[in-house]
Amino acid sequence: MIIEILFFGMARDIVNENKINLELNENKDVNFLVNLLEEKYPKFSSINSFSVAVNEEYVKKDIILKNNDTVAIIPPVSGG
Amino acid sequence: MIIEILFFGMARDIVNENKINLELNENKDVNFLVNLLEEKYPKFSSINSFSVAVNEEYVKKDIILKNNDTVAIIPPVSGG
Amino acid sequence: MKEKISIQITSDKLNLQTCYDFVQDDSCGGIASFVGTVRNTTKNKTVNKLVFSAYEPMAIKEMKRIAEKALLKFEINKIAIHHAVGNLLIGDVPVIITVSSAHRGAAFDACQYAIDTLKVTVPIWKKEHFDDGEVWVNSHP
């Protein structure tokens, strides 16, 4: 399945991309994806502490991903 | 001594005056003046519960008045 | 601390931007404000207008006192307290309070302190006018 991954804030600076597409096997959860990203971007050591949104909603990291999900990596927010 | 007395809010409506001057003997306190006003304006039964300011400062009613003091009768305020 | 305080009683329309501009400066991170507005009903009765009157010199003193106390009690930069007198119609603005501070908590606290205290200590009175008469607000202590 194809997962779109969006990067914001300091995550975007580390990865140096706004978004990427990754091909994953079925039945993988958010934790699996986060670990994959940590391997892919070794500088990205803080990613485990970041929040994650799937399809514009915050999720727990044991949620199972589906084909065409949009996953956003959300560093600590600082609006206002 | 001469005391100027100012009326505001509902006190003004009861007394039907903005201000009056009263001549008092020396060494009278605010309580004395308030009782005098209550006699002078029998409709003014609530005056005992009102606040009083002397020379633009709230005072306790046992304060002794001086010549040329300005006394304001202050019904419950309702600004804002 | 005079330049940190703007106090006004006026029969002109109050202006939120004026109060905002007074308190805004480069060291503040937030501005809390309260704008009082005339409601169309009191206890389910339709209000036509409110008439505000003040013991003006004393009201100014008491408003200054509130502002000075707010500057002592809370870590705020500046405060403006403006009050209108005269005839106010529905939607008109009797009072505006703006407060600036480095951190927002202090601005909120000071703004609430100022309006709460104003309603207790400042010698200003309002009379509500209805179709069938008029009544002093808070006239029964």
Place this chain on the structure above:
Amino acid sequence: MKEKISIQITSDKLNLQTCYDFVQDDSCGGIASFVGTVRNTTKNKTVNKLVFSAYEPMAIKEMKRIAEKALLKFEINKIAIHHAVGNLLIGDVPVIITVSSAHRGAAFDACQYAIDTLKVTVPIWKKEHFDDGEVWVNSHP
């Protein structure tokens, strides 16, 4: 309850009067507001500018959620939450929240709830730019 809520993310200048006018109506007795402003220093370092970025569709959803919760939790009439993105200089306004209610306590409480929650849940980020570099605010969770 859509007409009770105004949510906006924009690269234009935010406007306090616009937010005020949205929440004002004849049944409200008060309007509490919070305006965030860009400070000239952070931890004693001079700030040149802030750059705000947002995950816009999700930020809009989260801001709506805050407004809807505020309408449920507090006795308020209307609420506006507007946030700016892009380059902001000292004194510029990243956020405006206005809340109207019949009685002022609810408006203050809802306004504080909204800004406090926005700073925790809404996916917006700011980068501080100094003479000698730039840093993501809150970048160390």
